[in-house]
Amino acid sequence: LKRRATMKEVAQVAGVSTATVARVLHNNGYVSEEAVQRVRDAIGKTEYNLNVVARSLRQQRTYTLGHILQSMAPNPFFVEVALGAEEYARQKGYSVLSYNVQGSKDTERAAVETFINRRVDAILFTTPVDAANVEFALNSRIPVIQVERPLVPRAHQILVDNYTGATEAVEHLIGLGHRRIAFIGQGAQTLPSTARYVEVERLSAYKDALTRHELPIDPGLIAYTQHYYKLEDRSSLGESYRFTCQLLQSANPPTAIFVTNDIMAAGVLQSIYEANLRVPDDISIVGFDDTYAQFLAPLLTTVRLPMHEIGASAARLAIELIEGQQEEAAEPQKIMTHAELIVRKSTGPVRTDVGLGS
Amino acid sequence: LKRRATMKEVAQVAGVSTATVARVLHNNGYVSEEAVQRVRDAIGKTEYNLNVVARSLRQQRTYTLGHILQSMAPNPFFVEVALGAEEYARQKGYSVLSYNVQGSKDTERAAVETFINRRVDAILFTTPVDAANVEFALNSRIPVIQVERPLVPRAHQILVDNYTGATEAVEHLIGLGHRRIAFIGQGAQTLPSTARYVEVERLSAYKDALTRHELPIDPGLIAYTQHYYKLEDRSSLGESYRFTCQLLQSANPPTAIFVTNDIMAAGVLQSIYEANLRVPDDISIVGFDDTYAQFLAPLLTTVRLPMHEIGASAARLAIELIEGQQEEAAEPQKIMTHAELIVRKSTGPVRTDVGLGS
DNA sequence: CTGAAAGCGCTTACAG
DNA sequence: CTGAAAGCGCTTACAG
Numbered sequence: 001l002k003r004r005a006t007m008k009e010v011a012q013v014a015g016v017s018t019a020t021v022a023r024v025l026h027n028n029g030y031v032s033e034e035a036v037q038r039v040r041d042a043i044g045k046t047e048y049n050l051n052v053v054a055r056s057l058r059q060q061r062t063y064t065l066g067h068i069l070q071s072m073a074p075n076p077f078f079v080e081v082a083l084g085a086e087e088y089a090r091q092k093g094y095s096v097l098s099y100n101v102q103g104s105k106d107t108e109r110a111a112v113e114t115f116i117n118r119r120v121d122a123i124l125f126t127t128p129v130d131a132a133n134v135e136f137a138l139n140s141r142i143p144v145i146q147v148e149r150p151l152v153p154r155a156h157q158i159l160v161d162n163y164t165g166a167t168e169a170v171e172h173l174i175g176l177g178h179r180r181i182a183f184i185g186q187g188a189q190t191l192p193s194t195a196r197y198v199e200v201e202r203l204s205a206y207k208d209a210l211t212r213h214e215l216p217i218d219p220g221l222i223a224y225t226q227h228y229y230k231l232e233d234r235s236s237l238g239e240s241y242r243f244t245c246q247l248l249q250s251a252n253p254p255t256a257i258f259v260t261n262d263i264m265a266a267g268v269l270q271s272i273y274e275a276n277l278r279v280p281d282d283i284s285i286v287g288f289d290d291t292y293a294q295f296l297a298p299l300l301t302t303v304r305l306p307m308h309e310i311g312a313s314a315a316r317l318a319i320e321l322i323e324g325q326q327e328e329a330a331e332p333q334k335i336m337t338h339a340e341l342i343v344r345k346s347t348g349p350v351r352t353d354v355g356l357g358s
Numbered sequence: 359l360k361r362r363a364t365m366k367e368v369a370q371v372a373g374v375s376t377a378t379v380a381r382v383l384h385n386n387g388y389v390s391e392e393a394v395q396r397v398r399d400a401i402g403k404t405e406y407n408l409n410v411v412a413r414s415l416r417q418q419r420t421y422t423l424g425h426i427l428q429s430m431a432p433n434p435f436f437v438e439v440a441l442g443a444e445e446y447a448r449q450k451g452y453s454v455l456s457y458n459v460q461g462s463k464d465t466e467r468a469a470v471e472t473f474i475n476r477r478v479d480a481i482l483f484t485t486p487v488d489a490a491n492v493e494f495a496l497n498s499r500i501p502v503i504q505v506e507r508p509l510v511p512r513a514h515q516i517l518v519d520n521y522t523g524a525t526e527a528v529e530h531l532i533g534l535g536h537r538r539i540a541f542i543g544q545g546a547q548t549l550p551s552t553a554r555y556v557e558v559e560r561l562s563a564y565k566d567a568l569t570r571h572e573l574p575i576d577p578g579l580i581a582y583t584q585h586y587y588k589l590e591d592r593s594s595l596g597e598s599y600r601f602t603c604q605l606l607q608s609a610n611p612p613t614a615i616f617v618t619n620d621i622m623a624a625g626v627l628q629s630i631y632e633a634n635l636r637v638p639d640d641i642s643i644v645g646f647d648d649t650y651a652q653f654l655a656p657l658l659t660t661v662r663l664p665m666h667e668i669g670a671s672a673a674r675l676a677i678e679l680i681e682g683q684q685e686e687a688a689e690p691q692k693i694m695t696h697a698e699l700i701v702r703k704s705t706g707p708v709r710t711d712v713g714l715g716s
Numbered sequence: 717c718t719g720a721a722a723g724c725g726c727t728t729a730c731a732g
Numbered sequence: 733c734t735g736a737a738a739g740c741g742c743t744t745a746c747a748g
Contacts (some may be wrong), residue, residue, distance in 0.1 A: 004498075006725055017735045022727060030733050052476045053414045054725035057740050062411060072430070072437045074653075079430045083458055095472060099448075100441055114453060118410045140362075171589055237653065266653040273655035278634075292653055295432075295595065295624040297631035357707055364741055375719045380743060388717050413742035415724050 005046035014042035025050065056119070065089050065318055066115030066123045067098040068108060075263060076291040077307055080160050081126050082145060084311025094121070105130040107225030112137045122318035126311070128152070143321035145314045151198055156321070156333045158314045162198055165303040165339025169286045172301070172341055174213050177255040177350035178284060181210070182221040182247055184240050184268065185260045196347050199224075202260045202288070221247070221254055225264065240264035246269035255350045256284040262292040262302055269296055269346075280348030290342060298345035306337050313337065363404035372400035383408065414477070423447050423676055425456040425482045426466060426471030432595075433621060434649040435665055439484050442669025450677050463488040463557045470495045480676035484669070486510070501679035503672045507555055514679070514691045520556055523661040523697025524563030527616050527644045530699055532571050535615040535708035536642060538541060539568070540579040540605055542598050542626065543618045557582075560618045560646070579605070579612055583622065606633050608698070613708045614642040620650040620660055627654055627704075628665070634666035638706030648700060656703035664695050671695065 007025075011018045023029040024039040031039075042048070043177055045101055054184040056062040072078045082098060089096050097120060099111035108129045115123055115137075123137045126147035137144045143156065150157040173181050183206045185199055203222075212218055225239035240259060247253055248271065259265040265287035272279055279298055281283055287293055290304035313335050365383075369376045374393055377487055381387040382397040389397075400406070414420040425443055430436045440456060447454050455478060459467035466487045473481055474497075479494045485507035491540040492510040495502045501514065508515040531539050541564045543557055561580075582595035598617060605611055606629065623645035630637055637643055637656055645651055648662035671693050 007727095008725080018726080019728080019735060020733090023734090026727090032733060035733080049471070049475055051415075051725055053368070053411060053420060054740090055727075056411045057409075057415050057724090057742085058726045058728085060740070073441060076431060076437075079434075083431060086456075086458060090457075090472075095457075095476065097453055097455055098444075100444060114448075117407055118453065263653065266655075270655040270657065276636075292650075295621065295650055295653070297624075297628040297655065299628065345690070348438075357418060365743095366741080376742080377719060377744080381718090390717060395717080412724090413743075415740090416742045417727085418724070447738055585725090684738090700734085 004051075005048040006051070008047070010039065010042045010046050010048045013046055014038040031315070042208050060119075061121055061322070062119050062122045063094045064110070064118070065094055065096045065315060066118070066356035067096050068111045068115075068123065068125045068128075069098055069100045070127050070129060071102045072100055075261070075289075077261075077289050077305065078126060080291070080307030081311035081314070085124060085126075085315040086310035086311070087308075088312040088315040092315075093166055094315070100130060100270075103129055104282060105133065108133045109136065112122060121321040121322045124314050124318060126314070143318050145318055147310060147314050150334075156317060158317070158335050158337065159311055160198075160310065161336055161338050162201035163205045165221075165288070165305075165341065166202040166258070166260070167209055167287070167342035168339075169303050170206050170209035172343065172347065173256045173258065173284060173286060174209065174215070176256075176284065176347060177352075179215055179273065179350070180218070180221065180252065180254040180256070181206075181215075182254040183223070183260075184243060184257060184264055185222075185224045185263065187225055197258070206258060220250070237263055237267040241271045244268045245275075248272070248275050248277070254283070256286070256347070258286045260288045261306035262287040262289045262296075262300065265300055265302070266292050269300075279346050284347040284350075286341075286347060288339075293342070293344065294326055296346075301344045301347040302342055303339045304342045305339050310337055362409075363406040364409070364693065365406070368397065368400045368404050368406045371404055380556070400517055416556075418477075419475050419479055419680070421452045421454055421475070422478045423454045423480050423482060423673060424469070424476070424478035425454050425484065426469045426473075426486075427456055427458045428485050428487060429460045430458055433619070433647075435619075435647050435663065436484060438649070438665030439669035439672070442666035443482060443484075443673040444669070445666075446670040446673040447528040447677065450488055450673075452673070452677060454673075459487060461487055461685075463491065466491045467494065474487070474498055479680045482672050482676060484672070501676050503676055505668060505672050508692075512690050514675060516668055516693050517667065517696065518556070518663055519694055519696050520559035521563045523646070523663075523699065524560040524616070524618070526697075526699035527646070527661050528564050528567035529543060530701065531614045531616065531642060531644060532567065532573070534642065534705060535710070536612075537573055537708070538576070538579065538612040538614070539564075539573075539610040540615040541581070542615060542622055543580075543582045544622065545583055547570060555620070564616060577660070578608070595621055595625040598622035599629045600645070602626045602629035606630070606635070612641070614705070616644045618646045620645040620647045620654075620658065623658055623660070624650050624654060627658075637704050640709065642705040642708075644699075646697075651700070651702065654704075659702045659705040661697045662700045663697050666697050 007018045007021050011021045020035055021039050024032045024036050069078045086096050097148055101107040101111055112133055122143040124145045127149040128134050128146050128151045131151040134155050145156045147158045207217055223243040257268055261266050268285055287300045287302035290302045293300035293302040365379050366374045369379045378393055379397050381389045382394050427436045444454050459465040459469055470491055480501040482503045484505040486492050486504050486509045489509040492513050503514045506514045506518055543561055565575055581601045615626055617626050626643055645658045645660035648660045651658035651660040
C-alpha cells in the first residue's frame with residue numbers, strides 16, 4: 001500500500017466515469033446492474049475509501065459537530081453528555097470534535113474560532129460559559145445548541161427540569177421525617193445572573209418544599225461553594241467538606257443534607273466519615289447528577305440527570321437543523337428533559353432516640 | 359453576515375493575488391510592508407477566516423489526530439489522558455477527533471475506518487482493544503501510538519512503569535507492618551495474553567515484594583475481577599465489593615488490600631463500610647490510578663498514573679512523527695512514564711491489639 | 717517582491 | 733443510464 005486510491009483510479013479500473021463511481025458509492029441515481037458490479041469490484045481491488053475532506057469541501061458540509069465542554073474532569077456529567085452526543089452523531093454519520101475549555105471564557109472563544117475554521121456543521125455548548133461566545137457562534141448561521149444553561153435566549157436549548165428533581169429529593173427527606181435539612185449548592189452568587197438558571201431552580205425547589213410543609217428556612221443551613229467550576233483545585237469538594245464540618249459542630253446540626261451535585265456530596269461524606277458518624281443512621285444525604293453516586297460509600301441516593309439523553313438530544317436537534325428536517329425558524333427550540341430521584345442507601349428515617357448533637 | 363469570505367475576495371479587496379494573501383496569512387515568503395497592510399485590512403473588513411477543510415485537501419494534512427478511547431466512562435483515566443492529548447495537540451495547532459469504543463473490537467474497527475476516511479494525521483489508541491485494529495491502522499502509513507497496552511510491538515508505545523508503582527504500594531504496606539495483604543486485580547485471566555502487560559506487571563510486583571520480605575503468597579488473598587471493561591454494569595466495582603465481603607468474613611482476613619484501580623477500590627470501601635469497619639484503623643487500602651481517590655472517604659492512598667503527561671506524550675510523539683522531526687524509523691518508539699505512590703488517609707499501621715476477626 | 721495557474725478529490729447539474 | 737466539466741477554497745511551484 002503506497003498511495004491511497006482516488007475515485008478517478010477506481011473509475012479507470014472499472015472503465016466508467018467518476019460520476020458513475022459516485023453514484024454507486026452513495027447509491028443514488030440510475031446505474032446499470034453491470035456497472036454497479038464493475039465499480040464494486042474496482043473499489044475492492046483498489047481498496048478505495050472515500051476522502052471525506054474532499055467531500056466536505058465540495059458539499060460545504062463536514063458532517064462534524066463541534067462540542068464545547070466546560071470540563072470533562074472532574075465532573076463526569078460532561079463526559080456522559082459527550083458520550084450521548086457522540087453516539088447519536090455517529091449513528092447518523094457525523095463525527096464530533098470536542099474541546100474542553102476548563103470553564104475559561106477565552107478558551108471557549110478559541111474553541112468557537114477553531115470550530116468555525118474547521119467548518120463544523122453545528123456547535124454544541126455543554127454548558128456555555130460566556131453568553132458573548134454563544135452569540136459569536138450564532139453569527140456563523142449554523143445551529144447552536146446550549147445544554148443545561150440557557151445563557152442566550154435566541155439559541156436552542158436542551159434543558160433539565162431541575163425544579164421537579166430537586167423537589168423529589170427534598171420531599172423524600174421530609175417524608176422520612178427530617179425537619180432540619182441543609183442545602184449545599186454551587187457557586188450561585190458568583191455566577192452572572194444570566195447563568196444562574198440551574199442553581200436558582202434547585203434552591204427554589206428546596207425552599208418551596210420546606211414552606212409547603214411549614215418548615216422554617218434557616219439561612220444557617222444553606223451554603224454555596226464559592227467557585228463555579230474552578231476545577232483545578234477541586235475546590236467545591238473541599239468547600240462542601242468544610243461546610244459540613246461546620247454544620248456537624250454546630251449547636252443544632254441538621255439530620256439531612258441535600259447537596260446539588262455528587263462531587264460535593266463526596267466532600268460531605270468525607271467530613272461525616274472523619275466525624276465518625278454513620279450514613280444514613282446519623283445523617284441522611286441526597287446528591288444530584290448520579291455521577292459519583294455509585295462509587296461512594298454508602299451508595300448515594302441522588303437525583304439522576306438523564307445525561308446520555310441530554311447529549312443525544314443535543315446531537316439530534318443539531319442534526320435535524322443541519323439537514324433541514326426542522327425549519328431554522330425564528331423561534332429557538334427548547335427541549336426539556338427530566339431528572340429523577342434514585343433512592344439508594346444514604347437516606348433513612350430521622351433518628352428519634354437521640355439528637356445528633358448529644 | 360451572509361456568506362463567509364474566501365481568500366479570493368480578500369485578495370480582491372486588497373488588490374493583490376490570493377498567493378499574496380496566503381503569504382501574509384502564514385507569513386512566509388516575501389511580501390512588501392504595504393501589501394501586508396492592505397491584506398490585513400482586507401481580512402478585517404471581510405471578516406475572513408481560513409477554511410481549514412480546503413487547506414487540508416490541498417496539503418494532504420488535516421492537522422487532526424484521531425484518538426480512540428476504550429471508554430471514558432466510568433474510568434476517568436481515559437478522560438485525563440484525552441485531556442492531556444487534547445491540550446498538547448491544541449497548542450500545536452491540531453484538533454483531536456475522539457471515538458469511544460466501549461471496549462468493543464468492532465467499534466474500534468469502525469473508529470479506525472472513520473479516521474482513515476477523515477484523513478487524520480495520526481491515530482492514538484488509549485488503550486487498544488484488538489491488535490488486528492492496530493495493524494489495520496498501521497496499514498495507512500500514518501503514525502500509530504498505543505497508550506499503556508502495547509498489543510503490537512511494531513507500533514509506537516507510551517508505557518507506564520507499573521512494576522515500580524505497584525512495588526511502592528506494597529512496600530508501603532509492608533513498612534506499616536502489614537503481613538497479610540490481599541491483591542485485587544482486573545480481568546487478567548480473561549484478557550488475551552498479548553494484552554496482559556499491565557495486569558501482569560502489577561501482580562508480579564506484589565508477589566516479588568512479598569517474597570523479598572519473606573512473606574508467603576496466599577492464593578486465597580488474590581482475586582481478579584472477571585470482566586475486562588464490561589463497563590455498562592460497572593461489574594468490576596461489584597466484583598471487588600463481593601470479593602472484599604468474602605475476605606472480611608474469612609477465618610483469617612487480611613489487614614490490608616492492594617487494589618489495582620481506584621474504581622475497584624471504591625467497591626472495596628463500600629464493602630468495608632457496610633461491615634462497619636474503619637479505614638485505616640481496621641484495614642488499610644491502597645488503590646491505583648488516582649482517579650476516584652480524592653473523592654472517596656477516607657481519602658485514598660493510591661499509585662498515581664501521570665495521566666495528563668501520558669496523553670501529552672502520545673500527542674507529542676504523534677506530532678513529531680507527522681512533522682518529520684522524528685524519522686519514522688524501523689524502530690518503534692517506546693516512551694516510559696512513571697507512577698508514584700501518593701500516601702493519603704486510607705493506610706496506617708497494622709493493628710496489633712486485636713485481630714480483625716475477633 | 718508578486719501573480720497566473722494547476723491541482724488536491726470529490727459532487728453535481730447538465731447534456732446526451 | 734452515463735460522462736465531461738465545473739468548482740468547492742486553498743497552497744505552491746514556477747516564472748517573472
